Amino acid sequence: MITDPVLLSNAIVAGLLLGGFYTAVALGLSIAFGQLDIVNIAHPAFIIIGSYFAYLLGAMHGLDPVLTGVILTPLFFVLGIVVYRVYYASFERTGQESLSGLAFFFGLMFIIEVTLILIYGVDYRLVQASYIGVNWKIGIVDIPLRMAIPFATSMLMTIGLYLFMSKTFVGRAILAVSQDRQALQLMGANPVRIKQIAFGLALATASVAGALLIIIGPVEPSINREYIGRAFAIVVLGGMGSLPGTVLAAFILGIAESFVNTFANPSWAPAVAFGALLLTLAIRPSGILGRHS
């Protein structure tokens, strides 16, 4: 069956599209966890907030979910700064970030979940958009726009973020703070300020990722838990702090999932994806594109 060109080419394309969406989910975590060492386990919960905003603005004003996700990035950026300031003042400043910080983000995750439940209830939320349900057939390959739009949006966001990180002073300072905080301080930059900007950026990606998630499927407050393991796995597999590594890892997971779903028993998809993670870490402990320590 794997030699069937229709199934094979569609499995690859579906895997790439899925990987593109996974990139959006993991991108913020790649900055927060990979570069800043902040175990933001609540990142998928912030993504769900993004989904609810997309739902609300779509239902109330007919706004396209992707547009909503992009428009609200400044709001999420500010939210990220606030969350980081609380985290810094409560834990990082006193050196308690490892365990207490983790508990903080766990708590934040539950608070977000419960708040969403109290405000919007527990019913499933979905969005309408002209491209949902539309399929482009190019030769033997199917491209459902419900997956292609999230893929394209995610790739644009990733390229933008990559250029920002590599071409701007603040971007390079973020990379520097992840490598040597003290050296950055000696060069006159304030690491706390740089980290709060980086964390703001991480959360800004959640706004877009949330909009993409609700395009793909229905959302309810506790659905964030489905993405915690996957997002962390992508960041670790790609190499801590490497944005290209995150993209590559997301594609590997997406393609692995698509291949197993097409050619084998879909039940094995998580085992194969996480097996790839274990195998990679056994060979390259720092991840695919991670720096050797």
Added chain:
Amino acid sequence: MAHSFWRRLAGMAGAFTALAVLIPALSAGPALAQEKTIKIGFSMALTGPLGAGGKSALIAMEIWRDDVNAKGGLLGRKVEFVYYDDATNPAKVPPLYTKLLDVDKVDLIVSSYGTNVIVPAMNIVMRKKMVFPSLFGLAVNDEFKYDRYFQIMPAGPDPKVDWSRGFFELAKGKGLETVALAAADAEFSQNAVYGARKNAQAMGFKVVYDKSYPPSTTDFAPIVRAIQATNPDVVYVGSYPPDSVGMVKAANELQLKTKLFGGGMVGLQFAAIQKNLGPMLDNVVNYDFWVPASTLNFPGIDAFLKKYQQKAAGAGVDPLGHYLPPWAYAYLEVLGQAVEDTKSLDQDKLAKHMQTTTYQTIVGPVKFGSNGEWQTSRALMVQFRNLKADDLDQFSKAGSRVVLHPPSVKTGELVFPYRQ
């Protein structure tokens, strides 16, 4: 400044102390009155994966309580609920039922919503020999064989198999031969597909695809494509709401060509999902338990739905309430009628009554069989027809879901095939 702050703080502390002393004293009167209430205890899935259903069930149960209390209560005593959120977490259920029975000293108990949170309560309930009306647990009593368990869901005496029998009888009636089975790796879906497999074998279908997928699956296109590659006449899916949506969308996007599609997809009964999917649901044949139809217009159902829809507006739950709420009302109706008929809260008397009586409820006549399931199945197979996009109202009327099975409540014929 600081002095005035401390004085204000002391004043507030004094006020709180006074309140703490006064509140119990003031509530002593009502407490005496509360001794006369009948307490019904339960845990409910108000959050977590089944939270959407659980919250709508609670609204329905509160309507029943208010209806009963408006008529003077049960045995002349007002009915009071004692309930806790089990968060759809099986581990939370045993301590909650222990607390309900040992600490809260409730007079009657009923189950939470869903198999996963009903099963963990069974041992505690059985130890206390309590009558246990149950809300949508699939084949829970197959293992426990508890003679005081009463399931309101009309899945029939052999629930796993009866659930999908109608679907396969429809397929057989059209001379179809091959079947693909896809189900989530979750308790309900696996039970549903187990029954589907049994029906397929018993009716001589050739199973050409039989696989499960993890509930966390994001993109269902590869699964639908793999199913299409086996070219089945029938595609039976056992799924939870997110995967049901994913499956239907992928089937539409990839133009899945099969003759009969649907079966055991949870979520396609929920108004928000129906509204969103709209025409993508056309010709899907799926299980349901109650839909607006002339054959299912039982006394009291319209009045109940009217009340429910008023309460549900803005509560973030299913706005139409066709799927679970009538049954949440009905399982309390059964319990209430048993209490009134036996004029007792004695669990032996209640159990005997429930084992032998046919109850008239808003979901029609209910008669339990020896294993506590409905004596005869009334699991519906309905087909979505001629749906418009983004129109919730169409689902509140008869005709958007045509009842194909069982013959006793049928309102139309199968439109065939699903897509060629």
